[in-house]
Amino acid sequence: MxxxxxxxxxxxxxxxxxxxxxxxxxxxxxxxxxxxxxxxxxxxxxxxxxxxxxxxxxxxxxxxxxxxxxxxxxxxxxxxxxxxxxxxxxxxxxxxxxxxxxxxxxxxxxxxxxxxxxxxxxxxxxxxxxxxxxxxxxxxxxxxxxxxxxxxxxxxxxxxxxxxxxxxxxxxxxxxxxxxxxxxxxxxxxxxxxxxxxxxxxxxxxxxxxxxxxxxxxxxxxxxxxxxxxxxxxxxxxxxxxxxxxxxxxxxxxxxxxxxxxxxxxxxxxxxxxxxxxxxxxxxxxxDGEGAGKLIRVDVSGAESDEAAKRVALSIANSPLVKTAIAGNDANWGRVVMAVGKAGEKADRDKLRIWFGKQLVAERGDRAPKYDEARATKAVSGLEVDIAVDLRLGRGKARVWTCDLTHGYIDINGSYRS
Amino acid sequence: MxxxxxxxxxxxxxxxxxxxxxxxxxxxxxxxxxxxxxxxxxxxxxxxxxxxxxxxxxxxxxxxxxxxxxxxxxxxxxxxxxxxxxxxxxxxxxxxxxxxxxxxxxxxxxxxxxxxxxxxxxxxxxxxxxxxxxxxxxxxxxxxxxxxxxxxxxxxxxxxxxxxxxxxxxxxxxxxxxxxxxxxxxxxxxxxxxxxxxxxxxxxxxxxxxxxxxxxxxxxxxxxxxxxxxxxxxxxxxxxxxxxxxxxxxxxxxxxxxxxxxxxxxxxxxxxxxxxxxxxxxxxxxxDGEGAGKLIRVDVSGAESDEAAKRVALSIANSPLVKTAIAGNDANWGRVVMAVGKAGEKADRDKLRIWFGKQLVAERGDRAPKYDEARATKAVSGLEVDIAVDLRLGRGKARVWTCDLTHGYIDINGSYRS
Structure with a gap:
């Protein structure tokens, strides 16, 4: 002890x-x-x-x-x-x-x-x-x-x-x-x-x-x-x-x-x-999340219901792949697509829109035409990162917060009891 | 690239x-x-x-x-x-x-x-x-x-x-x-x-x-x-x-x-x-899970149905706290209790039994009387770790596999695209 x-x-x-x-x-x-x-x-x-x-x-x-x-x-x-x-x-x-x-x-x-x-x-x-x-x-x-x-x-x-x-x-x-x-x-x-x-x-x-x-x-x-x-x-x-x-x-x-x-x-x-x-x-x-280096806000709108929006938002916020990418300043919005897809809620790939900060990174089932890697990287490189997803199916919305997943989390939790 | x-x-x-x-x-x-x-x-x-x-x-x-x-x-x-x-x-x-x-x-x-x-x-x-x-x-x-x-x-x-x-x-x-x-x-x-x-x-x-x-x-x-x-x-x-x-x-x-x-x-x-x-x-x-150092097998029995057993098993297998503890050779069975509790399936704290390897570590809502920290630590210290949970409520069972969560996972996924 x-x-x-x-x-x-x-x-x-x-x-x-x-x-x-x-x-x-x-x-x-x-x-x-x-x-x-x-x-x-x-x-x-x-x-x-x-x-x-x-x-x-x-x-x-x-x-x-x-x-x-x-x-x-x-x-x-x-x-x-x-x-x-x-x-x-x-x-x-x-x-x-x-x-x-x-x-x-x-x-x-x-x-x-x-x-x-x-x-x-x-x-x-x-x-x-x-x-x-x-x-x-x-x-x-x-x-x-x-x-x-x-x-x-x-x-x-x-x-x-x-x-x-x-x-x-x-x-x-x-x-x-x-x-x-x-x-x-x-x-x-x-x-x-x-x-x-x-x-x-x-x-x-x-x-x-x-x-x-x-x-x-x-x-x-x-x-x-x-x-x-x-x-x-x-x-x-x-x-x-x-x-x-x-x-x-x-x-x-x-x-x-x-x-x-x-x-x-x-x-x-x-x-x-x-x-x-x-x-x-x-x-x-x-x-103060264990090992946290960044505060991540996830907004989901356009879902079939508020409950559906929250499940999608939590699917993104709990994805280890999304969280490690943000930790590494990697604007890997493909992982946000993945997390939307696995949430089990209604989603239409071709309607989906995703923003990192103010930059629209994905729309119409594809990378956004004005996508700019440098700007997207900047949007995930600060202490606070905003991810927004519009499913464009209904009026349901939700906002959740999480932190990134870093080496600190592993350090803290690999030896908690010792 | x-x-x-x-x-x-x-x-x-x-x-x-x-x-x-x-x-x-x-x-x-x-x-x-x-x-x-x-x-x-x-x-x-x-x-x-x-x-x-x-x-x-x-x-x-x-x-x-x-x-x-x-x-x-x-x-x-x-x-x-x-x-x-x-x-x-x-x-x-x-x-x-x-x-x-x-x-x-x-x-x-x-x-x-x-x-x-x-x-x-x-x-x-x-x-x-x-x-x-x-x-x-x-x-x-x-x-x-x-x-x-x-x-x-x-x-x-x-x-x-x-x-x-x-x-x-x-x-x-x-x-x-x-x-x-x-x-x-x-x-x-x-x-x-x-x-x-x-x-x-x-x-x-x-x-x-x-x-x-x-x-x-x-x-x-x-x-x-x-x-x-x-x-x-x-x-x-x-x-x-x-x-x-x-x-x-x-x-x-x-x-x-x-x-x-x-x-x-x-x-x-x-x-x-x-x-x-x-x-x-x-x-x-x-x-070959990203960063994996250990193969973890999770058996859940005594659930209300096979589907319920699988949800409990996946709740354990996907818990970052369980996975980081195993990575650190920490026989932290309290986190298995937590993962059972959060799975959303029927569970009774006082019926639940948990084993690490062959050692019964928890029963009757408490640490098992014959619990031995050294033996429990040994059970989670090898390349392969077996966790078993008996909910003692029904006949549903499931077996799933996962790996531990290590620094390697963070390394690999913080820089995947770069």
Whole structure:
């Protein structure tokens, strides 16, 4: 068990944000982080968030049939209650495929947290990220919980997210202000994730907090609506995690008028800001994709339906041949043709149009007449690459993001557990 | 346009067969190979096979919606007639997504071959492999055809297959003898393929020849039956080619009794030998997967259906995280759990069993009690790795093969066109 983070990811992704946002305090939330020694040495690996009484929560989770114990725990909590008082997340061990020990781990940690925070068991939310299939040494977490709860402060956002990083090369955070009926509310978000990223929901672990006063039903509606074009539209390696969790907490301290329905017009600003924040976080994950050197945006239009467009877009975004070509600054649009062809959706070779950046590279079943190799190469040589495909069959469209496939991915994943 | 083969693949795959079989002559087939200078310098790039009058043919093709011009040509020929007199295949250019030029290319090459071979247009089968989306310089092929036809000999199998290699590091051939009603028949097969391999049919280009006397209907039935557990059960990188073609030619010269139906009991030996030969060729493709260092066999049993088992098996075999772990000798069975979970098929975490080699590594939603890290590591450290998963839900099963994902794959595909 070596210091994995230091050993394989000494560098920060070239796609990392130039500077990190500072999350403001958010009334009703206190945080802390500490070192439990679960797997890593010399770094923090547990974060705790504590919520004011009455905090509402909504969540979406991995659709994996082998979901982790914390995912099952959170789902069960949401079924029983819609309020949350504590969130405990560890890195270094995913507590996935850990059998009875796994369930014992989540129960023990939740019981300890409920005891210390003075709340009921189902108000404690849990998350774990790291290696799959190794027993979680949960007593290491319970041992530090009391201290972490006592030390929790409203301004410890960055410390908290740093404690849950694994192969991440930078902490992922975002913040926004929105108005509800004239009252300003704050939204803070954090997440982690770098590999095993093709969320069938939300990627790895993402936590969003607001002081808005919203019912659990409204929160859940907003979250399910926002996750589609953000976390559910990114892929690093087509591998869906066992642990994907996205939770949205609302402390209700902002004093906005009560909102009973997600279709309430007064939610327009909050919805826009929340969706932008979810996308911001999701893109931070892709920008930190394992080994990533480039951020690739794939737009598909003209499909028979939005669903068909998304399958074609993901077929392109998950193609190892497309991703390695982009890594090598190779404007190999023939591989985009291949990926469209294999997607299993309706496509007509002779209608298809493909752009790299602003350059039309293919149309009418052939290379575009004005194709220019130098311009096409330039379009795939920067840190951000845009691929657009118009199938010209219908009105369905989708946009997804991925990163390139480089030697870094092989380095990181050939020795993850060692 | 550099000498791609020499530039990026100076080595032969570590998984290559120790020695290459020599294909015997097969009555009714003559072959030749030559250098047309389509893309590569200093090597051959066109092969021709000529067939005796009355040779029957069957074929299966890529299901890609952006299939290449030669694939469309072969399908059209099969629709019109079931006899074949010539096969012309080039490397260096796939003639895929090449529009009007692409169709002009196949028509011109077929017309020239029909003229020289003295047959009708629909008796000429074509294949092209190489870069997608660049116009095929077909006149370079027609220019050398006359000479190639004149020089065709019954013993030029190896020269022929060498001419159609692209990123392949060795020529792929297989041969077998079978008895039909007391008469011995010969089957020779050749194929090429290394990247863009997850056939939705047959991989890239594969040609099988027999002197057996069989109707086109019987041939087609045998081929469709044999392709499922062979070429349709391998994957290198989950990318389905635009050019996949598997053709089976029967010259009818062996003098066996006439066979009218694929269910004729006298076909038992031929069917077994043909299926073994198809699998042999398919595995030669995986063993030459781009950058491959290991051959990985994935067995899934206990699924709800054979189709479900195959989807789970391919989910494992296509997982970049599983493939990079195996490349790094990392017995990371947690990633196999992840791949089962994301496959979208029914799975029960607590029933699932996973083996690496002969070692049971996971059962009852947990690490197996007798798990031994050293033994598990040994099981993934050789040139051949077996992964088995029992879902314990039903009787469906499937077996697929893949290779690991290494730096070699990135090297080869980051600079394919340059």
């Amino acid at each position: 070596t210091q994995h983070r230091k050993a394989v990811s000494p560098h920060v992704s070239p796609l990392a944000p130039r500077r990190f946002v500072k999350l403001p305090p958010l009334e009703g939330v206190r945080l802390s982080a500490g070192a439990a020694g679960i797997r890593y040495k010399g770094r923090t690996d547990v974060m705790v968030a504590l919520f004011a009484r009455g905090t509402k929560v909504a969540g979406v989770f991995t659709k994996s049939k082998t979901a982790s114990a914390p995912v099952e725990w959170c789902k069960a909590c949401l079924d029983m209650s819609s309020t949350a008082r504590a969130l405990v997340v560890n890195s270094g061990n995913a507590n996935a495929f850990t059998g009875k020990n796994g369930w014992e781990g989540v129960s023990e940690v939740a019981a300890a947290a409920a005891d210390i925070a003075g709340c009921s068991l189902e108000e404690v939310y849990l998350g774990s990220t790291g290696v799959i299939g190794e027993p979680l040494p949960f007593e290491k977490i319970t041992r530090v919980l009391d201290k972490l709860v006592r030390q929790a402060k409203p301004n410890r956002w960055r410390e908290a997210v740093q404690a849950i990083m694994t192969t991440d090369t930078y902490p992922k955070m975002a913040t926004a202000k929105a108005k509800i009926g004239g009252k300003t509310v704050t939204i803070n978000g954090m997440c982690k994730g770098s590999g095993m990223i093709m969320p069938d929901m939300g990627t790895m672990l993402a936590y969003v907090f607001t002081d808005a006063k919203l019912s659990a039903r409204v929160l859940q509606d907003l979250l399910e609506e926002g996750v589609g074009p953000s976390f559910n539209s990114i892929t690093v390696d087509s591998d869906t995690s066992t642990s994907d969790t996205l939770l949205l907490f609302a402390t209700g301290k902002a004093g906005n008028p009560a909102i009973r329905s997600a279709s309430d017009r007064r939610l327009r600003d909050l919805r826009a800001k929340l969706n932008a924040l979810l996308l911001d976080l999701a893109l931070q994950v892709v920008r | 550099t000498q791609h083969r020499k530039a990026v693949s100076p080595h032969v795959s570590p998984l290559a067969p120790r020695r290459f079989v020599k294909l015997p002559p097969l009555e009714g087939v003559r072959l030749s190979a030559g250098a047309a200078g389509i893309r590569y310098k200093g090597r051959t790039d066109v092969m021709v096979a000529l067939f005796a009058r009355g040779t029957k043919v069957a074929g299966v093709f890529t299901k890609s919606k952006t299939a290449s011009a030669p694939v469309e040509w072969c399908k059209a020929c099969l629709d019109m007639s079931s006899t074949a007199r010539a096969l012309v295949v080039n490397s260096g250019n796939a003639n895929a997504f090449t529009g009007k030029n692409g169709w002009e290319g196949v028509s011109e090459v077929a017309a020239a071959a029909a003229d020289i071979a003295g047959c009708s247009l629909e008796e000429v089968y074509l294949g092209s492999t190489g870069v997608i989306g660049e116009p095929l310089p077909f006149e370079k092929i027609t220019r050398v055809l006359d000479k190639l036809v004149r020089q065709a000999k019954p013993n030029r199998w190896r020269e022929a297959v060498q001419a159609i290699m692209t990123t392949d590091t060795y020529p792929k051939m297989a041969t077998a003898k079978a008895k039909i009603g007391g008469k011995t028949v010969t089957i020779n097969g050749m194929c090429k393929g290394s990247g863009m391999i997850m056939p939705d049919m047959g991989t890239m280009l594969a040609y099988v020849f027999t002197d057996a006397k069989l109707s086109a209907r019987v041939l087609q039935d045998l081929l469709e039956e044999g392709v499922g557990p062979s070429f349709n059960s391998i994957t290198v990188d989950s990318d389905t080619s635009t050019s996949d073609t598997l053709l089976l030619f029967a010259t009818g010269k062996a003098g066996n009794p006439a066979i009218r139906s694929a269910s004729d009991r006298r076909l038992r030996d031929l069917r077994a030998k043909l299926n073994a030969l198809l699998l042999d060729l398919a595995l030669q493709v995986v063993r």
